[in-house]
Amino acid sequence: MLQNIGIPGLIIILVIALIIFGPAKLPEIGRAFGNTLREFKNSAKDLISTDEKEEKANQNNKA
Helix, strand or coil: CHHHCHHHHHHHHHHHHHHHHCCCCHHHHHHHHHHHHHHHHHHHHHHHHHHHHHHHHHHHHHC
8 A cells, every 4th residue: 555655645635744744843843753763663673683593592492
């Protein structure tokens, strides 16, 4: 679904967001969205590294 949006679609979404939230709130919303993505990315990295450590520990115990 999101792969079909393209540049014109993103521009329309940004214009609608500007109309709804106003120019004063957009930087705050963008910052909050960025922080949310950063936290999600860090959590995903932690989960992946934890799983890799558990796999290595299981392989070492079997050997």
